[in-house]
Amino acid sequence: MSLLVIGTVAFDAIETPFGKTDKIVGGAATYAGLAASYFYDKVKIVAVVGDDFPQTEIADFNNHGIDTEGLQIKQGEKSFFWSGKYHNDMNSRDTLATELNVLADFDPIIPDNYQDCQYLMLGNLTPQVQQTVIKRLKNRPKLIVMDTMNFWMDIAMDDLLETIKLIDVLTINDAEARQLSGEYSLVKAARKILTMGPKYLIIKKGEHGALLFHEDKIFSAPALPLAEVFDPTGAGDTFAGGFIGYMAKVDTVNFHNMKNAIIFGSALASFCVEKFGTEKIKNLAEAEVNARIQEFVQLASFEIK
Amino acid sequence: MSLLVIGTVAFDAIETPFGKTDKIVGGAATYAGLAASYFYDKVKIVAVVGDDFPQTEIADFNNHGIDTEGLQIKQGEKSFFWSGKYHNDMNSRDTLATELNVLADFDPIIPDNYQDCQYLMLGNLTPQVQQTVIKRLKNRPKLIVMDTMNFWMDIAMDDLLETIKLIDVLTINDAEARQLSGEYSLVKAARKILTMGPKYLIIKKGEHGALLFHEDKIFSAPALPLAEVFDPTGAGDTFAGGFIGYMAKVDTVNFHNMKNAIIFGSALASFCVEKFGTEKIKNLAEAEVNARIQEFVQLASFEIK
Numbered sequence: 001m002s003l004l005v006i007g008t009v010a011f012d013a014i015e016t017p018f019g020k021t022d023k024i025v026g027g028a029a030t031y032a033g034l035a036a037s038y039f040y041d042k043v044k045i046v047a048v049v050g051d052d053f054p055q056t057e058i059a060d061f062n063n064h065g066i067d068t069e070g071l072q073i074k075q076g077e078k079s080f081f082w083s084g085k086y087h088n089d090m091n092s093r094d095t096l097a098t099e100l101n102v103l104a105d106f107d108p109i110i111p112d113n114y115q116d117c118q119y120l121m122l123g124n125l126t127p128q129v130q131q132t133v134i135k136r137l138k139n140r141p142k143l144i145v146m147d148t149m150n151f152w153m154d155i156a157m158d159d160l161l162e163t164i165k166l167i168d169v170l171t172i173n174d175a176e177a178r179q180l181s182g183e184y185s186l187v188k189a190a191r192k193i194l195t196m197g198p199k200y201l202i203i204k205k206g207e208h209g210a211l212l213f214h215e216d217k218i219f220s221a222p223a224l225p226l227a228e229v230f231d232p233t234g235a236g237d238t239f240a241g242g243f244i245g246y247m248a249k250v251d252t253v254n255f256h257n258m259k260n261a262i263i264f265g266s267a268l269a270s271f272c273v274e275k276f277g278t279e280k281i282k283n284l285a286e287a288e289v290n291a292r293i294q295e296f297v298q299l300a301s302f303e304i305k
Numbered sequence: 306m307s308l309l310v311i312g313t314v315a316f317d318a319i320e321t322p323f324g325k326t327d328k329i330v331g332g333a334a335t336y337a338g339l340a341a342s343y344f345y346d347k348v349k350i351v352a353v354v355g356d357d358f359p360q361t362e363i364a365d366f367n368n369h370g371i372d373t374e375g376l377q378i379k380q381g382e383k384s385f386f387w388s389g390k391y392h393n394d395m396n397s398r399d400t401l402a403t404e405l406n407v408l409a410d411f412d413p414i415i416p417d418n419y420q421d422c423q424y425l426m427l428g429n430l431t432p433q434v435q436q437t438v439i440k441r442l443k444n445r446p447k448l449i450v451m452d453t454m455n456f457w458m459d460i461a462m463d464d465l466l467e468t469i470k471l472i473d474v475l476t477i478n479d480a481e482a483r484q485l486s487g488e489y490s491l492v493k494a495a496r497k498i499l500t501m502g503p504k505y506l507i508i509k510k511g512e513h514g515a516l517l518f519h520e521d522k523i524f525s526a527p528a529l530p531l532a533e534v535f536d537p538t539g540a541g542d543t544f545a546g547g548f549i550g551y552m553a554k555v556d557t558v559n560f561h562n563m564k565n566a567i568i569f570g571s572a573l574a575s576f577c578v579e580k581f582g583t584e585k586i587k588n589l590a591e592a593e594v595n596a597r598i599q600e601f602v603q604l605a606s607f608e609i610k
Contacts, residue, residue, distance in 0.1 A: 089489070184394070187532040208513035211530060220604045222525035225516060227492040259607040293609060299525045300605055302564040304598060 002042040002067075002116050003248040004141075005033045005241065006108055006133050007123020009047040009071065010080035013097075014276060016231050017088050024277040025057050027080065028123030028147065031234035034281050035241030035268045036121065037064040038289055040248040044114050046070035046133065048102045050078040060282060069111045074102045090229050091206060110136045119248040122146040122167070123237060127159040134166050143253050145169040145244045146198075147236065153179050165197035168253070171240050173204045186211065187218075200258060202243070204236055210262055214255050221262045222300045224270045224292070231276045235269045238281055242268035267292040307347040307372075307421050308553040309446075310338045310546065311413055311438050312428020314352040314376065315385035318402075319581060321536050322393050329582040330362050332385065333428030333452065336539035339586050340546030340573045341426065342369040343594055345553040349419050351375035351438065353407045355383040365587060374416045379407045395534050396511060415441045424553040427451040427472070428542060432464040439471050448558050450474040450549045451503075452541065455481050470502035473558070476545050478509045491516065492523075505563060507548075509541055515567055519560050526567045527605045529575045529597075536581045540574045543586055547573035572597040 007028030014021045029047045036043045044067035051073060061068050083097040108129055120141040122130040130146060144167040152160050153176065160180075164170055170193065174186060180196075181189035186203055190213035193201050201213040205223070212219040242265035243258075250257050270292060271280045312334030319326045334352045341348045349372035356378060366373050388402040413434055425446040427435040435451060449472040457465050458481065465485075469475055475498065479491060485501075486494035491508055495518035498506050506518040510528070517524040547570035548563075555562050575597060576585045 185530075185532050185534070187530045190530075191532075205513065208510065209525070209527075218530055218604055219607065220514070220527035220530070221607075222514075222527070225490075225492045225495075225523055225525070227490050227496075229490070256608075260609050263607060263609060297609055299523055300527075300607070302524065302526075302568060302605070303561075304565050304568060304602055 001118045001248075001251075002044050002114065003036055003040050003119040003121065003244060004044050004046065004114055004117040005029050005036060005121040005123060006046040006130070007032060007121075007125055007237070008080050008103065009045070009049050009053070010082060010103075012233060012277065013081075013083040014231055014233050015085040016090065017086065018230050019276070021276050023081070026082070026234060026277055028125070028237040030278060031237035031272065031281070032121050032123050032241030032244075033061065033066050034064055034278060035238040035265070036245030036248070037066055038268065038284065038286075039242065039245035039264060041065050042248075043067065043245070044070060044117070046108050046110060046114070048072040048074060048106045050102050051075050053079050067114075070109065070114055072109065077102045084233070086232065090232055108133050108136070115139070118142045118251075119244050120144045121240060121244045123240070124149050127152055127156055127163040131159070131163040131166065134163075143168050143244070143247055145171065145240060147171045147240050148176070150176050150179055161196065167198055169200040169202060169258075170198040171202040171204060171236070171243075173206070173236070177201070177203050202262065204239065206232070206235075210239070210266065212255075212258055212262055214258070217255055219255070219259045219262065221259070221266055222296065223266060224295060224299060226270065226273065229273045232273050233277060235272045238272040239265040239269040241265070263293060263296050267296055306423045306553075306556075307349050307419065308341055308345050308424040308426065308549060309349050309351065309415075309419055309422040309438075310334050310341060310426040310428060311351040311435070312337060312426075312430055312542070313385050313408065314350070314354050314358070315387060315408075317538060317582065318386075318388040319536055319538050320390040321395065322391065323535050324581070326581050328386070331387070331539060331582055333430070333542040335583060336542035336577065336586070337426050337428050337546030337549075338366065338371050339369055339583060340543040340570070341550030341553070342371055343573065343589065343591075344547065344550035344569060346370050347553075348372065348550070349375060349422070351413050351415060351419070353377040353379060353411045355407050356380050358384050372419075375414065375419055377414065382407045389538070391537065395537055413438050413441070420444070423447045423556075424549050425449045426545060426549045428545070429454050432457055432461055432468040436464070436468040436471065439468075448473050448549070448552055450476065450545060452476045452545045453481070455484055458484050466501065472503055474505040474507060474563075475503040476507040476509060476541070476548075478511070478541070482506070482508050507567065509544065511537070511540075515544070515571065517560075517563055517567055519563070522560055524560070524564045524567065526564070526571055527601065528571060529600060529604060531575065531578065534578045537578050538582060540577045543577040544570040544574040546570070568598060568601050572601055
């Protein structure tokens with residue numbers, strides 16, 4: 001059994017009110033893979049990079065126990081690059097540059113020894129590629145989690161709707177839930193989205209936490225209020241990776257475990273935003289992670305008899 | 306022992322995407338008083354109305370066990386009137402009309418038999434009047450909760466700062482916390498505000514719930530996701546009234562009880578927005594309130610060993 005993460009492995013250049021980076025390593029599969037590796041030890045990634053991608057970064061994945069056999073390295077080509085600038089409120093950003101490079105014709109090849117995948121994380125990518133991965137797995141995984149974004153709703157809604165028919169858990173933010181459903185109320189939006197394929201819907205609300213919808217049940221997870229949010233890049237991917245990593249660890253798919261998985265994912269995401277890029281989530285001690293999870297328990301607990 | 310609520314008792318005319326009302330009864334003391342009366346039976350109000358205020362509405366207060374001896378009725382004058390129109394997102398609104406009328410020279414007279422007040426709710430009003438009430442009480446109440454808004458920060462910041470020195474709990478929304486502290490991060494904002502007088506700070510985030518800050522502790526309360534938000538008017542006052550009503554009922558001031566009080570206040574506020582004005586919170590059965598509180602328990606509960 002293993003956990004397969006597919007998504008981008010890329011370079012980002014980020015500007016926030018607190019500073020600016022040169023090209024640093026980013027990408028959905030990078031964040032999600034690293035996050036998942038804190039809870040589960042058989043994480044494998046499928047992604048594509050150019051020959052500009054440093055071997056040391058691949059070694060970092062391997063040091064986290066991440067299998068990179070499915071990481072294609074295209075000679076003579078360049079890795080995907082994104083550059084963005086966050087506004088003062090850190091909730092909105094402008095994209096300064098997007099260079100698809102190797103991503104333009106990414107064919108997600110699944111190595112044979114990835115076919116034991118029981119947990120599949122479809123990181124943010126074109127819905128077509130996400131769907132191809134599902135179809136190339138000989139056995140349907142126990143749990144398929146998919147992240148996506150408004151961009152695909154704008155330009156590839158039909159593909160997106162086809163793909164979400166095949167998945168179990170969809171993670172999107174509140175604006176995206178409204179866009180996808182055409183409903184302003186998140187309760188109504190969730191009801192509609194749960195008829196589109198996913199059995200579970202996670203609505204990510206950033207600093208306001210997350211909502212999990214399943215059948216007629218709702219779970220509201222808090223976000224940890226932070227004194228400093230340094231760089232929000234990758235927080236959603238980190239959340240999703242932590243979520244599915246925890247699910248793979250407990251290996252029983254139900255609402256109860258998903259609630260905990262959301263807390264574990266939120267805890268890792270709360271670390272992610274404390275430094276630029278992957279800096280913080282590359283080097284977490286287990287005790288640090290456990291202490292943060294206990295902070296979430298304290299934060300949300302009350303006792304009414 | 307009793308719970309004193311001071312604030313406006315007034316007329317509102319409200320327009321939302323769902324409809325429009327003529328003049329209906331509103332005001333901070335109306336909502337807070339009604340809400341508090343669900344948890345505590347010795348609620349007394351101090352407010353002022355004109356002779357246009359219907360006796361039947363005063364009878365409604367009394368039917369909820371609310372003492373109206375402190376409700377001044379000014380002959381030949383008109384009640385405070387506010388009219389507003391909510392935008393489609395229900396989170397922002399335009400004020401269409403504000404007629405101060407009797408409120409212009411409101412002198413909050415405290416009847417003698419209100420001097421047993423141990424719980425004081427200072428509903429949104431000029432900080433000067435809120436301060437006068439504190440000074441006119443012969444014994445300092447066990448708990449003083451104050452609600453205020455950005456309007457007073459704009460035009461009466463010095464008075465506001467003087468008044469919050471004297472209170473225990475301040476309830477404001479996230480934008481107001483940022484305005485009052487000059488800090489964007491709510492954690493930093495809270496740290497600063499907790500040096501200004503209040504020992505507890507509640508930051509109301511509407512559909513995103515509420516945060517309670519005290520010393521170095523934080524509690525994050527969820528909001529119940531609702532399919533329909535019909536009219537948000539009075540939700541904050543209802544929250545505050547439910548909060549202090551529960552505190553008066555349990556009669557021990559500590560962080561643990563305040564967490565529950567926030568859930569009780571949130572439960573009542575979730576009813577408030579389901580109909581126009583006070584319509585819903587005037588007629589709640591105890592079983593209905595208890596069931597709603599259990600919904601909050603379900604909504605927020607998770608179990609991590």
